[in-house]
Amino acid sequence: MKVRILVSLKDSVLDPQGQTVRNALHTLGYESIKDVRQGKVFEIELEGVSQEEAAKVIPEISDKVLANPIIEKFSWQILEKG
Amino acid sequence: MKVRILVSLKDSVLDPQGQTVRNALHTLGYESIKDVRQGKVFEIELEGVSQEEAAKVIPEISDKVLANPIIEKFSWQILEKG
Numbered sequence: 056m057k058v059r060i061l062v063s064l065k066d067s068v069l070d071p072q073g074q075t076v077r078n079a080l081h082t083l084g085y086e087s088i089k090d091v092r093q094g095k096v097f098e099i100e101l102e103g104v105s106q107e108e109a110a111k112v113i114p115e116i117s118d119k120v121l122a123n124p125i126i127e128k129f130s131w132q133i134l135e136k137g
Numbered sequence: 138m139k140v141r142i143l144v145s146l147k148d149s150v151l152d153p154q155g156q157t158v159r160n161a162l163h164t165l166g167y168e169s170i171k172d173v174r175q176g177k178v179f180e181i182e183l184e185g186v187s188q189e190e191a192a193k194v195i196p197e198i199s200d201k202v203l204a205n206p207i208i209e210k211f212s213w214q215i216l217e218k219g
Contacts, residue, residue: 061178063178063180073179076179076202076203079202080198080202083198083201083202085194085198087183087184087185087186087190087194088181088182088183088198089182089183089184090181090182091179091180091181091182092179092180092181093177093178093179094177094178094179094180095175095176095177095178096143096145096175096176096177096178097155097158097173097174097175097176098145098173098174098176099170099172099173099174100170100171100172100173101169101170101171102169102171103169104169108169112167112169116162116165116167116170119165120158120161120162120165121158
């Protein structure tokens with residue numbers, strides 16, 4: 056099973072990395088870009104787990120390893136079943 | 138318009154960051170995780186651009202600023218229109 060997990064800063068948390076990217080884009084003339092938020096994406100290959108087990112494991116590893124739950128949120132989706 | 142851009146290493150490029158995460162997960166007992174690839178995600182707010190203009194601007198800024206086309210690939214999707 057292939058799973059994609061998106062980890063991004065909570066909306067209430069400042070994102071200096073994203074702001075730097077936005078400023079760089081403005082300098083290059085892309086004035087239409089009003090806001091940039093940067094996060095992480097993990098694509099994970101799981102073997103021998105059911106969808107129910109994945110639904111337990113993914114939030115667990117996201118909270119423990121992939122994201123910092125104090126300042127980050129995560130979402131996930133299954134890309135390939137089986 | 139809100140757009141999400143995913144930037145990840147090309148399949149042929151080693152991902153030591155992802156491997157470190159996988160090893161950490163194995164150490165914690167998550168043996169079902171066979172592979173981890175880590176990438177970046179950008180959520181971008183565009184103003185005053187049509188969908189056609191976005192389809193021109195997004196690949197442009199991805200190639201110039203967000204990704205390194207030598208070793209990275211990108212994909213994008215519109216999250217919110219208008």
